[in-house]
Amino acid sequence: METKQSTEGKWSHGKTMPVKNVQALAADAAELTEEAIKRYIRPARADDVVVAAHGDNSSQSIPVIDLGRLLDPRSYQLEAARLRSACEEWGFFQVKNHEIPDTVLENMRNDLEHFFRLPLDEKNRFGQLPGDLQGYGQAFVESEHQTLDWCDRLYLVTQPPHDREMRPWPTTPVSFRESIESYSSELMRVTGSLMAIIARNLGVDLPSDTYVSQALRMTYYPACPVAHDKVLGISPHSDISMLTLVWELNMVGGLQIKRQDAWVPVKPHPKALVVNVGDFLEIMTNGKYQSIEHRVTVNPHKERMSISAFHLPKFDMSVGPLSEIVGAELKKYKTLRVDEVAKVVFSSKLDGKKTKDYAMLRV
Numbered sequence: 001m002e003t004k005q006s007t008e009g010k011w012s013h014g015k016t017m018p019v020k021n022v023q024a025l026a027a028d029a030a031e032l033t034e035e036a037i038k039r040y041i042r043p044a045r046a047d048d049v050v051v052a053a054h055g056d057n058s059s060q061s062i063p064v065i066d067l068g069r070l071l072d073p074r075s076y077q078l079e080a081a082r083l084r085s086a087c088e089e090w091g092f093f094q095v096k097n098h099e100i101p102d103t104v105l106e107n108m109r110n111d112l113e114h115f116f117r118l119p120l121d122e123k124n125r126f127g128q129l130p131g132d133l134q135g136y137g138q139a140f141v142e143s144e145h146q147t148l149d150w151c152d153r154l155y156l157v158t159q160p161p162h163d164r165e166m167r168p169w170p171t172t173p174v175s176f177r178e179s180i181e182s183y184s185s186e187l188m189r190v191t192g193s194l195m196a197i198i199a200r201n202l203g204v205d206l207p208s209d210t211y212v213s214q215a216l217r218m219t220y221y222p223a224c225p226v227a228h229d230k231v232l233g234i235s236p237h238s239d240i241s242m243l244t245l246v247w248e249l250n251m252v253g254g255l256q257i258k259r260q261d262a263w264v265p266v267k268p269h270p271k272a273l274v275v276n277v278g279d280f281l282e283i284m285t286n287g288k289y290q291s292i293e294h295r296v297t298v299n300p301h302k303e304r305m306s307i308s309a310f311h312l313p314k315f316d317m318s319v320g321p322l323s324e325i326v327g328a329e330l331k332k333y334k335t336l337r338v339d340e341v342a343k344v345v346f347s348s349k350l351d352g353k354k355t356k357d358y359a360m361l362r363v
């Protein structure tokens with residue numbers, strides 16, 4: 001019988017097997033051989049086509065949406081049409097003019113960099129506990145035999161405030177909790193603005209409790225001087241969220257999105273966040289907007305840091321295709337509880353569009 005009424009219960013469904021700290025492994029440069037990192041080496045794949053990086057105006061660059069223009073009645077219509085086509089045709093875009101104050105970004109960057117540079121023992125004071133995913137560590141490890149991702153992360157549930165479990169929130173540096181709090185609120189604001197316009201574009205009334213939960217995954221990808229072309233920072237996956245906002249905070253590229261069976265690199269934009277459609281938005285729109293598979297490659301010389309902010313419906317909500325969108329069409333997805341889907345996705349290896357496979361109705 002469930003007796004514990006703690007907030008932990010809401011988010012502790014996922015679990016992972018413990019593996020080595022990647023930053024510590026990478027720091028031991030003299031020992032870094034292909035043999036030493038064999039758990040990270042992937043079999044070569046014939047379908048691994050990467051599109052060459054293009055200039056900013058290329059048809060192979062993800063669209064850049066201007067939030068300032070979306071919020072200005074004079075430019076709304078044109079920019080909202082651009083947002084609609086970004087959601088329909090790409091599933092990924094960058095958002096500029098988000099008006100997140102520079103100090104919020106700088107504090108967050110400084111504190112996260114500071115945290116990742118702490119000795120491992122210090123970071124592990126805020127480590128994951130067995131059976132939970134929050135805190136510092138690794139994720140999505142379900143077997144001794146799977147290929148591992150070349151990254152460490154600090155994962156925290158940040159919204160709504162009453163769902164927070166403070167133990168894994170670092171207290172070193174001392175300003176870190178405050179920086180996370182401010183960053184989290186700003187990202188909620190940007191997400192709220194985008195979701196309101198996405199709902200208008202879709203002609204639906206999306207209740208705000210479909211994007212009230214937020215989790216931040218702060219990821220450190222060490223440089224990988226050995227066999228970097230056979231190692232991935234994050235395996236191909238789609239995000240379980242409604243909308244994910246990613247900040248590539250030290251401007252090192254590596255994110256690639258799958259488009260027409262090839263991988264398209266996303267060039268970091270100094271003033272923009274990357275936004276992507278998640279699985280729950282795909283389900284609610286009955287596939288009108290689709291979540292897109294993406295992955296992160298590693299750099300032989302440079303470390304990379306990013307913060308993914310996942311925005312999700314309330315955990316005890318059931319999510320399915322919205323009847324206003326389905327209309328006379330067939331429903332393509334089941335209606336499922338958010339925590340049920342999360343449990344499946346968070347406890348196993350990242351592998352393509354797993355939520356879709358789980359939620360799709362085979363008619």
Ligand SMILES: O=C(O)CCC(=O)C(=O)O
Binds near residue numbers: 239305307
């Ligand atoms: O690091 C990135 O750019 C993206 C990470 C990502 O895909 C994720 O956290 O789900």
Ligand SMILES: [Fe+2]
Binds near residue numbers: 237238239294308
């Ligand atoms: Fe992702």
